[in-house]
Each structure stands twice: as C-alpha cells, then as structure tokens.
Amino acid sequence: MFNGFETIDIPLPEATIHARVGGSGAPLLLLHGYPQTHVMWHGIAEDLAQTHRVIAADLRGYGDSLAHDGDFTFRAMARDQVALMRQLGHDSFHVIAHDRGARTAHRMVLDHPDAVRSVALIDILPTLDVWRTMDDWLARRYYHWMFLSQPGDMPRRLINGNPVLFLQAALSGLSSGESAFHPEAMRAYETAARKPSVIAAWCGDYTAAATTDLDHDRADLGRQSDLPCLVLWGARGVVAHHVDPLSAWQAWFPGATGRAIDAGHFLVEERPGEVLGHLAAHLARS
Known part of the structure; x- marks a missing residue:
C-alpha cells in the first residue's frame, strides 16, 4: 500500500498531523471520514500520484494524528489541513474528501477559499x-450521530470496552454488504480504534457536528462558491434516500456535477476503479 509514498508527521500549534506523501504534479489533499484513517485511499492513491503530488492525511485525533486542544470542529480540522499543506509548500491545492473529511473540505472552502482549487x-x-x-x-441508520454526541464520557467508556467490535459494526452498517475492506486496511482501522484518544476524537467530532458546527454553517447560509465541485455518492447507501445529493450541494456550489455509484457508503473501497475514473476526469477539467 502507498508504494513510493513518504510517511510524515507535521507538528502544528494545535495538532500534529500524520500523512503519506507521494507523486508529482499539482498538489492534491485526500481526507478520510469516520471511523477510518488516510488508509482508505490505498486503492487509488498510487494512481492519483501519477499526475499529482498526493497528500493523504489523518484528521486531527484520527489515526496517527493528534489534537492538542480538544477542538474537533470542522473549522479546526480545516485549519489543520491548510496549515499542513502550507508547511509542505502548497498555498493552494485540490481536495478529494469522504464523509467527515468532506465536511472538513466544505468548511475549508468557506474559511480558506483562496487555498482550494477544486473539491470532490x-x-x-x-x-x-x-x-x-x-x-x-x-436515525436508525445514523444512530452514531446521536450516540457519539451524548454529553459526558459515557460513549467513550462504552466503546473502549470493545472498540474493534464497535468499529466493525460501524463499517458493516454503512457498507453495501460486500467485503469492501482490504485486510491491511482493516488492520489499520482496528489499530486506530484501540487508541482511547481516537475514540475521544470520534465523540468530539460528532458532538461538534451537533452544536458548534451547525452554528458555523447557519452563519454561512447563502454563501456560494464557483469552485469546480464533484459530488459522488453510493446508490445503495443512505445519503440519497431523502434528498438528492447533487441538488443539495448545488445550493453551496452552483456549478457542481455528480452522480451515484453502485456501492454503499464506502464507495472508494467498494468501487475504486469507477471512482478513480470520475475523480481523474474531474481533476483534468479543474
């Protein structure tokens, strides 16, 4: 996995960010989601590195990244990643992001519009x-939104009783039912889940998403970006059940394009070749 990539840990004022870096070309930041790490990009990172300088990073508190201040808002996560890219010499860059990473990317566009060249x-x-x-x-399918955001330490204490079981339930509950996860990737996710600090980050992330992040997004309602934006979603997942994802994102990115992929939530790992094709075309257009 990640052949030809360098592993780095970049200290920042509020966090230490762990990442893999490889390839050459225009800079491209890859951001993962819950409950995973940067390893989720293992199936397409090497291909993207043929045309781009790829940086696959762990969000603060996730994987091998550390949060030093207890702030798990998407604003803080976006600030980390912009600082990481600047430390690596990239003042502007493309972003491809999944799940929580995609929410971080959205906040990055709002807070740091000059830093982002395009977003998926x-x-x-x-x-x-x-x-x-x-x-x-x-709510039955997104029960973790409510559970992880509960006040106090109850969610953390329960998950830490058997973190791998909780991780496996989270992954299987949102996948399409196929064996989507490479054994090496699953080992990386399980290793991360065994860290109490990672469980704390999951809970802090979802607590912020139910409180402070909503205030930030409400304050920015009506703001739009003309950045090139690609929206992809799993046809067998949850996202499109109530709302058309493309229409929802066109409220923020009027020129957004996109489509469904025959997969569940983890389409990057379930359908890497198809996803890569759409991402490569998007990057070429951008």
Missing part, C-alpha cells in the same frame, strides 16, 4: 441537511 465531496449531504431530514428511518 464523497457520500455526504451538507451537515444542516442531515439534521433537517433526521427522522426515524435515518
């Missing part, structure tokens, strides 16, 4: 739309 958002709706459409059907 994979299998999410805007955070405000998720909460607006939350009903009993969605």
